[in-house]
Amino acid sequence: MSELKRILRTSNFDELRHFTMDRNVPPALEVEIGESFVAETEDCFLGILRDNPDRLYPRDAMPYSARVPACMNPLCGSVYVNGVEAGDVLVVEIEKIDGC
Numbered sequence: 001m002s003e004l005k006r007i008l009r010t011s012n013f014d015e016l017r018h019f020t021m022d023r024n025v026p027p028a029l030e031v032e033i034g035e036s037f038v039a040e041t042e043d044c045f046l047g048i049l050r051d052n053p054d055r056l057y058p059r060d061a062m063p064y065s066a067r068v069p070a071c072m073n074p075l076c077g078s079v080y081v082n083g084v085e086a087g088d089v090l091v092v093e094i095e096k097i098d099g100c
Helices: 059-065
Strands: 005-007 029-032 037-039 079-082
Touching: 005 029, 029 037
Parallel strands: 005 037, 029 079
Antiparallel strands: none
16 A cells, blocks of 8 residues: 655745645645545644643633734645536545554
8 A cells, every 4th residue: 555645834934825725735645536645734822732732721822813814724735636627526444543
């Protein structure tokens, strides 16, 4: 079995565009119909609470929540699926979720 394609968490965040859906943002990954892949995501606070358990919400989330629009709930992707056309319906199966 070949290695799965991946969207790495470290390469997918820290830019405002990853908090909004925008057709002008290029896909982070290109896959074939039926192809499995790994999407590493971040929690809604970009890991600031996970990285330091002594941090408190909402005080320590201010660098992110004070921005307009607020930089919370980051997106992972987008993923371009070859062969899909406008109007097609995609079914996505989540095969596995690993905690941090």
